[in-house]
Amino acid sequence: MPGSRSARLRAAIAVARAAAATALSRRRPEPDAPPAAVEPPRRLRYPSAVTLPVRATADQVFTTLADPARMPSWLIQHAEWIGERPETFAEGVRFRQRIRLMGVPSEVRWTVTGVVDGRAVFFEGTAPMGITVGFHLSVTPAGSGSVLRFDGGVEGGSADGPVGPMVARNLTDSMRRSLAELGSLALSAPPRRSGGADGTARRDRVKPAPVRWERTGVDVDAWTPVIVGAGQVSERSTEAAGGDPVSLAVRALHLAAADAGDDRLLSRADLCGYVASVSWQYRDGAALIAEAVGARPDTTVQTTIFGGDGSLRLLNDVAAAIADGRADIAVLGGAEAASTAAAAEKDGRPLDWPVQDDGTSPTRTVGNDDPANNDPETAAGLVAPIYLYALIESAVRGRLGLAPREHRERITRLWAGFSAIAARNPHAWQPTAHTAAELATPSPANRMISAPYPKLLTANLQVNQGTGIIVCSAAAAQEAGVPQDRWVFLHAGAHATEQWYVTERADLASSPAIRAVGEAVLGHAGVTIEQVGHVDLYACFPSAVQIAALELDLPVEDPERLTVTGGLTFAGGPGNNYTSHAIANLVPRLRADPEAYGLATALGWYLTKHAGTVLSARPPARAFQDIDADPRLPRPAARRSLGSYTGPAVLEAYTVPYERFGGPAPAIVTAITPGGDRVVLRLPEFSELSELLAETDPIGWQLDVTGTTFTVTDTTPVDLPPPGEPPLIVEWDGPVTVLRLSRADDDQARALRKAIADFEADPIARVAVLTGCFVAAGITGTTKPLIAAVEGTALDGGCELALSADLIVAAEDAVLGFPGVKSGHVAAGGVQRLARSLPRRTALEMALTGEPFPARRLHDLGLINRVTSPGKALATALELAADIAANEPRAVQQSKHIIGRESTAEST
Incomplete structure (x- = not known):
């Protein structure tokens, strides 16, 4: 059987590759003659190349390519211009732009190094940490259309290592999409956006009868999810x-099917999921998996x-x-092949791996990117995990009051x-036990990365590791x-999610x-952390483990209580997929210990986005739930980041x-x-404080800080000042959410948008x-009712914000x-709302004179629902x-939707 299964796997992979190649060949136009491509000025150490046929002519494409004003519309990595946008792309022009490299916004100082009229524009720039970036774009006529070509890549600084090939491959994937956008824009069509069904509708079918759990004689709901193979x-x-x-x-996955005892489970799958890889990106990896195993799923998720x-x-979803x-x-x-990719890059061998059509997309995408x-953070160079987690580590030390x-x-x-646990893990990438002294001592194999971390205290991404997990309903x-x-x-x-940006968190x-995720999963499962016998915490860096252990009340001095794999340094850090290995390790442990519970945690970015799962070989007392803990997560006040x-x-x-290859930076x-x-701040290269x-x-x-430099004024340690007043305070009273706006700034607008999103996602919240x-600008509409309680003034952006609500309660001394x-x-948005809410001439008077109207008059005109005595607006709104x-x-929501639809039609 293993031999035949391997043969079927090789045949399925060959079929998938052939299908991808056929799809690509169908998109390739047949030129009248081989296109004479414009060669790039030079090749970077970690190159990236994309060629894409498009329907637009070469003239149309070059006109679009050479226009700086249109660049943000097709370059998907563009985040923003820094300073003035260039007027033209001509040789020698310099400009600054923030682009996303590996998803991280990085400032690049560009120089236009060459322009071939009608054919090509070449850019080269410097990014943080000494990285050089090359964007060489050209277009060649081909029949009635043209062929777009991107040659570029990275080199230098922190890119000269394992991360370089990964950045280059990510750049290849991003530029493939950018070229597709450029080709569409050149035809004066809007950029294409992938999309698909959301796969969230419940099936219209009858639930099977419960399943008898033989060990206890208890009946289990037929749709209870169970892992049957890993x-x-x-x-x-x-x-x-x-x-x-x-x-x-x-x-x-074939190993998982063997673990379950039935290889046919793979071809019978009606849902396929894929944990996106970093070393090679697919538009819909789950679709390729389905094709390889012979499945015809209703839904693919990535x-x-x-x-x-x-x-x-993904597992919880x-x-x-x-x-x-x-x-x-x-x-x-899920898998990573970073070791193979790095070896191919080193040897100059091409990676002939599957590439899917630009229009391919999964049914559903899970997560926040x-x-x-x-x-x-970007300006200071805090743009990689090794730096952020090292910074956090020093804050952990400060909290513990320990000397270095x-x-x-x-x-x-x-x-x-x-490392000792990884040495017992048959799937570990680096199964070698190390002593604490070995890990603390820098050496050629354990060079310093970012203090206090040498290499063997950091995640190891350069691995070839994969997992397969099969989940069924109990009935299936x-x-x-x-x-x-x-x-x-x-x-x-x-x-x-944590306060999203690290340097805006109250406490590093x-x-x-993490605490909220732990409380949610343990509470729903009905167990305490003491009852959980097998735990795996996401272990990329020591600071992550220490903070998670603290928040979950686990003993940080007992590694056996914290991991079943050995962590991302020793077991291996396969990109986004590490915790799938933790689950695959927990499954046999829980089978062997059928009364025990297991807990796995996962995190993304820099302790930013978190997930947790509780498992057991004993049936659950309650139906499984994937809990969004964000809506009622009590976060401390954020700090402003300067x-x-x-x-x-x-x-x-x-x-x-x-x-x-050097000393400290x-x-x-x-x-x-x-x-x-x-x-x-990033200190100057030579400074007194750096030496200290x-x-x-x-x-x-x-x-004493002056602009971007520090001077030590007193070495007597003092406590850190607490965060200032938050821009927004969120309170909950059963189904009613109260959003209290305090200081007015850009932070308030961002906090309000997040609070509204949480309110919409909160299953308990109704109003x-x-x-x-009231100072921030308006917000987009909500599906649930929103009431504004106005005291004092609500002017311009504040008035627009009040008008964004469905109902308004105002004190009699309030003006809008x-x-x-x-x-x-x-305030265009506010004036539009005004026009929909007041008689035309009244709206014109208010908008054209700029004179604020008192609450009583606006109540008489129907704009305000209720007027109260001063200080009573909130109580009445509640x-x-x-x-x-x-x-x-x-x-309630349906009624709001109908009235909103009718009001829009009437105003139109």
């Missing part, structure tokens, strides 16, 4: 043929490109689909314990004949989101990055101002009340209006909210 692959060969991530995942939380987000009756058998694969860094040597002993003991598992002693039940899943050494500042501050955290430091803001960081412990020192300082017209400012919340929520 497989892992660690491929030491770097042979490219058949070594791409999907092929590794397919191999692991995680976002970046995020170690993706593996559990699929388990919820099964629990809801939307799938019976799901096959989930927002940019990982804010402007101050004591803390180094603490984290190397922890990691030595992890029984029908397939999978023995019940192979079943592992999924009890609960949850996810949550804590994680309310790239420059003048005044006193307290040093909070620091790290010293190291050059790949300039240190990165964060300090807290008396007002609670956080200053984020290497010699002593500066946490808590008092500084929201907005109160406080748009006085900005007096100084030349027009009474109104309680009346609405008492009704059936779907009927």
Whole structure:
């Protein structure tokens, strides 16, 4: 059987490759003669190349390509211009732009190094950490259309290592999409966007009868999700043929099917999922998996490109689909082939791995791929995990009150314990036990990366590892004949996000989101952390493990209590897919210990996005639920993140990055101002403070900051100032959410958008009340009712915000209006809402004169629902909210939708 299964796998992979090649060949136009391509000026060390036929002519394409104003519309990596946008792309023109490299926004200082009229534009630039980026774009006539070509890549600085090929491959994938957008834009058509069905509708079918759990005689709901098979692959060969991530995942899935005892489960899958890989990206990896195993799924699901939380987000999402009756058998694969990719790059061998058509997309994408860094972090060079987690590590040390040597002993003991567990893990990439002393001592094999981390305290991405997991409903598992002693039940899943940007968090050494995920999954499963016998915490860096252990009340001094794999350094860090390996390790442990519970956690970016899952070989007491813990996550007030500042501050955290082939680079430091803001700076190459960081412990020192430089004023440690007043406070009273606006700035607008999104996603919330300082601009409509409670003034953006609500309650001394017209400012969104809410002439009077109207008059005109005595607007709004919340929520939302639709049609 193994031989025949391997033969079928090789044949399926060959079929998938042939299909991809055929799809690409169908898109390739037949030119009258071989196109004479414009050669790029030079080849970078880690090259990236894309060729794409398009319907637009070469003239149309070049006109679009050479217009800086149109660049943001087709270059998907574009984030923003820095400074003035260039007027033209001519040789020698210099400009600055923020683009996304590996999903991270990075400032690039570009120079146009060449222009071939009608044919090509060449850009070269410098990015943070000494990286050189090349964008060489050309177009060649081909029949009635043209062929677009991108030649570029990266080299230098931190790219000269394992990360270089990955950045180049990510650049290839991004530029393939960018060229497709460019070709579409050149035809004056809007950019194409992929899309598909969301796969969320419940199946219209009858649930099967419950399944008898033979061990106890208890009946189990037929749609209870169970893992029936798990497989892992660690491929030491770097042979490219058949070594791409999907092929590794397919191999692991066949092992999972053997683990379940029935290879036919793969072809019967009605849902396929794929954890997106970093080393080679597919538009819909799940579709390739389905083709390789002979499945014809109704739904394919893929995680976002970046995020170690993706593996559990996918597992939980699929388990919820099964629990809801939307799938019976799901096959989930994930893998990385970074070791093979790096070897191919080193040897100059091409990677002939599957490439899917540009229009390909999964049915559903799971996760959040927002940019990982804010402007101050990017400017300081805090744009990679090695730097952010090292910075966080120093904050953990400060919280514990340990000296540098004591803390180094603490984290190397922890990691030595992890290495011992990996040494017993048959699937570990680096199964060697190390002593704490070995891990603490820099050496050629353990060079310094970013203080306090040498290489063996960091995640190891350069691996070839894959997993396959098969999840069935209890009814499907029984029908397939999978023995019940192979079943592992999924009890609960949850996810949550931290304050998104690291340097805006109140405390670098804590994680309310991890705590919320733990409370959600343990609470739903009905167990305490003490009852969980098998745990695997996401272990990319020691700081992540220490913070998770703290938040989940686990003993950080006992590695056996924290991991079943050995972590990402020793077991292996396969991109986004590490926690799938943790699940695959937990499954046999829980089968062997059938009364025990297991917990796995996952995280993405920099302790930013989190997920957790509870499993057991005993049936759950409650139906599985994938819990969104964000809507009612009590986050502390955020700090403002500053790239420059003048005044006193307290040093909070620091790290010293190291050059790949050299000594220490300039240190990165964060300090807290008396007002609670956080200053984020990269020190000059030669500075007094840089030398002090290497010699002593500066946490808590008092500084004087001038712009972008520090001066030590007092080495007596002091406590960090608390965060300042938050821009928005969220409170919950059963089904009513109260949003209290305080200070008015850009942070308030962003916090309000997040709070509204959480309110919409909150299954308990039915009505929201907005109160406080009405200054921020309006928000997009909500499906649930929103009430504005206005005291005082609501002018311009504040008036627009009040008009964004469905109902308005105002104190009798409140005034609303748009006085900005007096100084030349027009709040267009607010004026549009005004036109829909008031008689035309009244709306014109209010908009054209700029005179604010009192609440009583606006009540008489029907714009305000209720007027109260001063100070009573919120109380009245809460009474109104309680009346609405008492009704059936779907009927309320439907009524709001109908009235909104009719009002829009009437105004039109």
